[in-house]
Amino acid sequence: xxxxxxxxxxxxxxxxxVASFALPALLFALLALTPLIGLVGPERYLLGLVTRAMIFxxxxxxxxxxxxxxxxxxxxxxxxxxxxxxxxxxxxxxGIDDVALVLAASLGASALFALATGSISLxxxxxxxxxxxxxxxxxxxxxxxxxxxxxxxxGLTLTNRVTLVGRDVFGGTYAFFYLVLALLILVYLxxxxxxxxxxxxxxxxAKDNETRMAAIGFNPYPFRLxxxxxxxxxxxxAGFLLAEQSEFVSPxxxxxxxxxxxxxxxxxxxxxxxxxxxxxxxxxxLAEEMLAGVTEHWRVIFGPFxxxxxxxxxxxxxxxxxxxxHG
Amino acid sequence: MGEALLRLDGLAKxxxxxxxxxxxxxxxxxxxxxxxxxxNGAGKTSLIHQLSGALAPDAGRVLFxxxxxxxxxxxxxxxxxxxxxxxxxxxxxxFTALENAALAVQSRQGSSFRFFGHAAAEEELNRQALEAxxxxxxxxxxxxxxxxxxxxxQRGLELAVALALEPKLxxxxxxxxxxxxxxxQRLVEILRGLKGRYTILLVxxxxxxxxxxxxxxxxxxxxxxxxxxxxxAVRADAQVxxxxxxxxx
Numbered sequence: 001x002x003x004x005x006x007x008x009x010x011x012x013x014x015x016x017x018v019a020s021f022a023l024p025a026l027l028f029a030l031l032a033l034t035p036l037i038g039l040v041g042p043e044r045y046l047l048g049l050v051t052r053a054m055i056f057x058x059x060x061x062x063x064x065x066x067x068x069x070x071x072x073x074x075x076x077x078x079x080x081x082x083x084x085x086x087x088x089x090x091x092x093x094x095g096i097d098d099v100a101l102v103l104a105a106s107l108g109a110s111a112l113f114a115l116a117t118g119s120i121s122l123x124x125x126x127x128x129x130x131x132x133x134x135x136x137x138x139x140x141x142x143x144x145x146x147x148x149x150x151x152x153x154x155g156l157t158l159t160n161r162v163t164l165v166g167r168d169v170f171g172g173t174y175a176f177f178y179l180v181l182a183l184l185i186l187v188y189l190x191x192x193x194x195x196x197x198x199x200x201x202x203x204x205x206a207k208d209n210e211t212r213m214a215a216i217g218f219n220p221y222p223f224r225l226x227x228x229x230x231x232x233x234x235x236x237x238a239g240f241l242l243a244e245q246s247e248f249v250s251p252x253x254x255x256x257x258x259x260x261x262x263x264x265x266x267x268x269x270x271x272x273x274x275x276x277x278x279x280x281x282x283x284x285x286l287a288e289e290m291l292a293g294v295t296e297h298w299r300v301i302f303g304p305f306x307x308x309x310x311x312x313x314x315x316x317x318x319x320x321x322x323x324x325x326h327g
Numbered sequence: 328m329g330e331a332l333l334r335l336d337g338l339a340k341x342x343x344x345x346x347x348x349x350x351x352x353x354x355x356x357x358x359x360x361x362x363x364x365x366x367n368g369a370g371k372t373s374l375i376h377q378l379s380g381a382l383a384p385d386a387g388r389v390l391f392x393x394x395x396x397x398x399x400x401x402x403x404x405x406x407x408x409x410x411x412x413x414x415x416x417x418x419x420x421x422f423t424a425l426e427n428a429a430l431a432v433q434s435r436q437g438s439s440f441r442f443f444g445h446a447a448a449e450e451e452l453n454r455q456a457l458e459a460x461x462x463x464x465x466x467x468x469x470x471x472x473x474x475x476x477x478x479x480x481q482r483g484l485e486l487a488v489a490l491a492l493e494p495k496l497x498x499x500x501x502x503x504x505x506x507x508x509x510x511x512q513r514l515v516e517i518l519r520g521l522k523g524r525y526t527i528l529l530v531x532x533x534x535x536x537x538x539x540x541x542x543x544x545x546x547x548x549x550x551x552x553x554x555x556x557x558x559x560a561v562r563a564d565a566q567v568x569x570x571x572x573x574x575x576x
Contacts, residue, residue, distance in 0.1 A: 193444075196446060197446055198433055199440055199442050200442075204422075205422065208420065208421060209420075211401075211417060212413075212418065213402075214400070215379065215401060216431040216434045216488060216492055217405035218402055226440070
């Protein structure tokens with residue numbers, strides 16, 4: 001009997017995840033069908049809006065990897081969006097439009113910024129970490145403001161979207177929509193794989209109990225720094241896409257309010273769930289658009305909603321959908 | 328045998344005017360189960376913290392396996408084979424018992440910068456983790472989140488995680504703390520089974536457990552070691568009786 005119990009308990013462990021793919025799969029399927037709305041109504045702007053929401057979902061997944069899995073409450077993640085966007089804008093001004101080069105520059109610049117700021121800010125914990133990431137974010141914001149050659153605080157208009165071996169394949173609304181959806185799915189699956197990997201397990205363990213991890217030989221620092229860089233690169237990808245979508249980039253990409261929005265997206269959806277980050281981003285971006293149509297003080301309506309979620313749905317909205325398991 | 332695995336050389340630590348560790352010099356030999364006893368406030372936990380790297384001594388040295396580890400952080404000492412358990416249970420509550428132990432196996436194997444592949448499904452890690460759980464009788468509870476285990480089971484899990492590291496030395500910081508009588512007896516039996524296979528420094532309040540298990544006993548009072556030796560000799564020591572055993576009885 002005892003042996004049988006050992007056998008089953010060991011075998012059952014690795015498999016609780018099949019069902020947990022149902023929700024994101026449904027979400028992605030719905031997103032993929034969004035363009036059909038264009039058939040029944042003239043709502044082309046909705047497609048742009050959902051594209052924008054998906055771009056923020058990419059950034060939110062990135063933040064959730066650091067915040068949810070790593071316990072690193074970064075209040076400066078908008079900086080990566082800005083850096084990814086400015087890399088695309090500056091290369092556009094220089095006449096470089098090849099997608100591979102621009103993407104490499106956006107992601108590379110985000111990675112370098114994450115490495116430089118992370119290696120310093122990760123020496124601190126808790127409120128200090130929040131403040132220092134905010135400070136780095138503000139520094140990036142003011143640097144962008146002072147880039148006179150690239151529009152200063154007016155921002156920078158891109159002449160065209162990136163090209164693939166010289167051809168304009170991302171110019172169309174639908175093509176760009178599906179590019180973003182494909183990247184969202186790729187980022188999501190990567191984040192899930194990372195979270196479940198050996199690396200992710202150390203990261204999650206260090207969030208739960210740092211001393212315990214030290215006692216079994218793990219120094220959390222290199223794991224956290226790596227996670228921070230990956231997280232920053234994902235947000236940088238979002239910045240690249242945002243600049244490409246609007247063919248515009250400005251310091252407004254990297255305000256501290258934007259960093260706060262990213263945290264709200266993650267908290268609203270459900271910390272560390274990754275699916276929740278997507279849901280949170282969709283809700284925040286769509287709610288902002290809808291409510292802003294009703295009143296410019298749309299946060300007066302959205303604020304109490306956030307309070308209710310914080311009070312009654314500790315695992316975020318995704319926790320409500322899944323039942324209580326995720327808290 | 329006979330060679331010191333852990334050597335404390337004139338270790339000293341003060342908090343303000345309070346000397347919690349006062350010129351402690353001690354050898355723990357390979358394969359022995361060495362018990363450290365002392366009344367409340369004698370500085371036992373502070374000493375354990377200095378051995379494991381959680382606390383830096385003001386003076387003196389900690390030599391482990393022939394190397395000076397005085398200034399190494401806890402994780403570096405753990406990597407060299409110095410495992411510890413905590414007086415106040417310290418497990419990863421949201422990880423299953425198996426994953427708690429599997430993380431220790433993963434640490435020992437050394438390759439944690441792997442970003443793909445489902446860690447919780449790695450058979451080799453899980454097999455070794457399950458072996459460690461089986462030693463403390465928790466194999467049947469492998470799939471339970473550590474936070475949902477009973478207090479006694481969590482004490483067992485602490486030990487299993489230390490064992491999963493396959494350490495050269497295990498520091499046990501009051502493993503019976505808070506455990507009931509039957510649980511304590513079970514833990515004593517488990518430790519008896521480990522004797523000789525591991526070098527163990529046991530800090531414990533439970534006198535019966537200590538004298539049933541230990542090859543050597545050291546007595547700490549007010550941060551100073553007042554006696555070290557065979558359990559019977561220590562029990563007979565007049566100074567020890569005055570300072571500690573009389574008081575405890």
